[in-house]
Amino acid sequence: MITIKEVSELAKVSQSTVSRTLNGHASVKEANRQKVFAAIEQLGYTPNAFAQALASSRSNSIGMLVGSLDGPFYGPLMHHAENTARNNNMHLIVTSGQESKSRELDSIRFLKAKRVDGMILHTDKLTDSELIDVVAKNPMTLILNRFIPEIADHCLYFDNELGGYLATKHLIERGHQRIACITGQASKVDSRERLQGYRLALQEHNIDHDLSLVIEGRFDHEGNHQVAEKLLDRNTGATAVFCQNDAIALALYDVCYERGIAVGKNLSIVGFDNDTYSQHIRPSLTTVNFPVQEMGQLAVERLLSMLNRSSASDISALQPALVIRDSVSTGCVCLLSSKSQV
Incomplete structure (x- = not known):
């Protein structure tokens, strides 16, 4: 040698x-x-x-904790983070928490044991206080998709509440009053913030918040078909549904097809994330754009600025944007029930 x-x-x-x-x-x-x-x-x-x-006390590596190693959100997030790291002569080491607090903590211990120069943490189970403690002990840490005032300089987040508000407001402006919402897991901060945006839009337009119109789904594909069926079986008279991500909207599309319900005619749907397939399904899906690629890139750039003690981007909050396509009608022809047919 x-x-x-x-x-x-x-x-x-x-x-x-x-x-x-x-x-x-x-x-x-x-x-x-x-x-x-x-x-x-x-x-x-x-x-x-x-x-x-x-x-050198540097390993030229960055640790990244995410919720899952696959899917239309985490895949692009990791891809663009890794590309940015490589372009800066760094390597990305990724591990997942898999919706388990113990696994999230174990993942952080694993990354520290690998002597990474800094960490990017996208966590669902750790509390704000626990993350404050993590940052206090590991200053070269960036918290992703979460805003904690006490460690604001260590946060890069997306305004999920505004996204939920924009989606619901769009449906209201198109004449809908009975608007249902299929959320992601209630344990996830994203879900709660998007639901709050939905409620704010209803409140702003003096529309009562009917609990029967809200049902919990999942951000992955598991069980969303059954959740969509359950919502329609409630006979709520909903004419529109805000789905808290595009995977949920896709499941609702399937149920509507099975029941002969015309999306964009009998039922209006708005999704969230602007996944690649949302523009290719028919009718094309109106959705809220989540700039996940930009988040992955900015996360690494912000952490590198922290490591090199150089000036960082002044962007702390990424903003949502409504992408209007064909899945929302103006007003409604009839009040939808589970037995409605085209």
Whole structure:
């Protein structure tokens, strides 16, 4: 195995100069830097990453905790975070909490054991107080998709409440008064914030909040078909449904097809996230855009700014935008029940 000593002998510089060159120190003269890299290329030297980490106190890696390792939200989030890390000569180490507090805590311990330079945490189960404690003990930590006033500088979040408000307001402005809502898991902060936006829009337009119009689904695909059936079976007279993500809306589309209910005619639907398939289903889905790609990129950029003590982006809150397509009608022809047919 080629060693730093051999590189230094070939380059005719000290071993410390080789080490400083590998760690990117600005104090190394350009002529010596070129000699070192020429020697490395000639010898085929591969630096020992662990030894470098011990010497420099940097591992050139970022840890990321997410809720799941798949799906239309977490997939793009991880992809764009990893691309941004690689573009900055860093590596991304990802682990998932799988909707379990113990696993989230274990994931954080795992990332720290890997000596990552900083952490990006997207957590559902840890409380605000617990995350404040995590940041206090690990200052190079960014909390994703969550706003905690006490550690505001460590947060990058999306305005879910405004997104829920925009979706519901759009349905109201199109003449709907009986608007149902299929939420994500009640345990998730996103779900609660989007539901609050739904309630605010109803309140603003003096529409009573009918609890029978709200039902809990899931942000993944599990069980949403049955949830949509249950909502329609309640015979609430709903003419529109705000689905808290596009996966829920897709399940509702399926149930409507099975029951002969024409989406965009008998029942208006608004989704959330603007997943890639939302523009391809028929009728195309009106939805709220969640800039997940931008969030993944910005998260890494913000953390790198913290690590390098450089000026960071002043963006802390990403804003939703309504994407209007064809799944919402103006007003309604009839009050929908589970037995309605086209």
